[in-house]
Amino acid sequence: MTGPTSPDLPPDLARQLEALGGQLVWRIGKDELSDDVVVRLGYASATPRFAHLPRLRSAGDAELQAALSENRVVIEWVD
Numbered sequence: 001m002t003g004p005t006s007p008d009l010p011p012d013l014a015r016q017l018e019a020l021g022g023q024l025v026w027r028i029g030k031d032e033l034s035d036d037v038v039v040r041l042g043y044a045s046a047t048p049r050f051a052h053l054p055r056l057r058s059a060g061d062a063e064l065q066a067a068l069s070e071n072r073v074v075i076e077w078v079d
Contacts, residue, residue, distance in 0.1 A: 029056025030063065031074070037067035042078030049078050 009017070025047050027040045031054070038056055042049070053076075059067075067073050 025050070027056060028059065028064070030059045030067075032057060034072075035067070036072045036074050037064055038074045038076060040076045040078050046078045053078070 023043055025042060025044050027038075027050060029038060030036070031038050037059055040050060040053065040056075
């Protein structure tokens with residue numbers, strides 16, 4: 001039995017990834033100085049540190065899709 005989104009994953013790995021996902025927090029938005037879309041990701045224990053990072057502007061679905069297709073997405077890990 002595998003997860004609905006990844007039928008090729010072994011069941012144990014799918015369970016581990018789902019458990020990990022429950023421990024993560026993220027923010028997605030546009031960088032204030034550029035049009036890059038920033039995805040900030042970290043463990044829930046890092047939530048207070050998100051407040052000390054530069055503010056992200058909101059981005060709609062169309063803007064997110066355009067940034068993905070133009071390789072203008074930046075992933076940031078928050079410790």
